[in-house]
Amino acid sequence: MSSTELPSVPAANVLPKVATVRVAEGERLRSVGLPGITLTVRSRPPAREGLPPALYVHGLGGSSQNWSALMEQLEGQVDCEAVDLPGFGDSPPPDDGDYSITAHARAVIRYLDASDRGPVHLFGNSLGGAVTTRVAAVRPDLVRTLTLVSPALPEIRVQRTAVPTALLAVPGVTALFTRLTRQWTAEQRVRGVLHLCYGDPARVTSEGFRNAVEEMERRMQLPYFWDAMTRSARGLVNSYTLGGQHALWRQAERVLAPTLLIYGGRDQLVGYRMCQKAARTFRDARLVSLPEAGHVAMMEYPEVVARAFRELLARSGEPEADGQVAGGRATRNPGEDDAVTESAGS
Numbered sequence: 180m181s182s183t184e185l186p187s188v189p190a191a192n193v194l195p196k197v198a199t200v201r202v203a204e205g206e207r208l209r210s211v212g213l214p215g216i217t218l219t220v221r222s223r224p225p226a227r228e229g230l231p232p233a234l235y236v237h238g239l240g241g242s243s244q245n246w247s248a249l250m251e252q253l254e255g256q257v258d259c260e261a262v263d264l265p266g267f268g269d270s271p272p273p274d275d276g277d278y279s280i281t282a283h284a285r286a287v288i289r290y291l292d293a294s295d296r297g298p299v300h301l302f303g304n305s306l307g308g309a310v311t312t313r314v315a316a317v318r319p320d321l322v323r324t325l326t327l328v329s330p331a332l333p334e335i336r337v338q339r340t341a342v343p344t345a346l347l348a349v350p351g352v353t354a355l356f357t358r359l360t361r362q363w364t365a366e367q368r369v370r371g372v373l374h375l376c377y378g379d380p381a382r383v384t385s386e387g388f389r390n391a392v393e394e395m396e397r398r399m400q401l402p403y404f405w406d407a408m409t410r411s412a413r414g415l416v417n418s419y420t421l422g423g424q425h426a427l428w429r430q431a432e433r434v435l436a437p438t439l440l441i442y443g444g445r446d447q448l449v450g451y452r453m454c455q456k457a458a459r460t461f462r463d464a465r466l467v468s469l470p471e472a473g474h475v476a477m478m479e480y481p482e483v484v485a486r487a488f489r490e491l492l493a494r495s496g497e498p499e500a501d502g503q504v505a506g507g508r509a510t511r512n513p514g515e516d517d518a519v520t521e522s523a524g525s
Contacts, residue, residue: 238305
């Protein structure tokens with residue numbers, strides 16, 4: 180290992196105790212042991228029995244908490260679970276230290292196989308979008324529909340605001356960054372993340388900001404925090420260079436499930452221009468463009484994303500628990516009037 184690399188992290192069973200992860204009202208957390216990994220799964224009881232299952236996968240530096248608002252919106256349509264990828268949220272690092280896209284996808288597949296919940300309505304944001312694209316391509320039997328919010332699929336011209344995040348993949352950069360930012364407070368770090376990820380950071384409530392600060396303080400106590408960030412960023416960058424059947428765009432072409440694509444016009448991490456390429460690549464795609472949204476539309480506009488998903492269900496002929504076809508237009512919400520929806524694909 181190079182001297183510029185982060186040191187290896189301790190085994191999960193000797194990690195220090197840190198503050199408890201926040202659980203919103205109506206949510207539950209549980210730990211699931213699988214070969215080589217332990218995953219924390221956040222769930223929200225469905226409004227009634229028999230609803231189809233859904234699984235949500237977060238992005239780089241995120242956690243299952245990123246989906247809480249959308250899970251609440253969709254509790255009447257699906258049986259919601261959100262997973263903390265290995266090394267993120269409340270999940271310890273993987274035993275083998277592998278944070279590649281393939282490894283994260285393998286973790287999701289192992290969980291779905293072990294839980295016997297598939298096929299599921301699969302959701303992914305950013306890094307989670309790349310992960311779930313791979314899952315849908317290699318295990319179509321596990322996926323009913325695929326919803327991607329600003330998926331981190333390869334771009335030839337990366338926008339300048341995304342370069343600092345990509346630089347985490349370069350050996351030595353993370354160690355330098357941690358030294359330079361050692362004096363930053365949790366509040367400063369959260370404000371930086373919000374300005375990077377939100378189209379309008381002012382949409383975050385004071386309570387939401389306090390919760391984010393508490394979570395940042397908790398994460399910074401984890402000895403593997405930067406290791407997981409660095410290796411996952413490196414895994415994402417490496418996935419951009421893969422060719423042949425392992426290339427992410429090639430795998431996107433193989434996805435059979437009806438796919439909902441959601442892109443934000445103010446996204447500083449995934450180029451808004453990529454939405455048209457994605458709409459042409461996925462076989463059965465529905466594109467929703469949100470001009471005012473940033474990188475995490477499911478957190479900024481959960482009502483809009485929920486309505487788009489319900490319309491995807493109606494378009495796909497997915498039955499609800501009572502046997503009726505899902506659908507119907509929901510009440511419009513602020514920001515919803517500006518959404519642009521179009522269908523693409525075969």
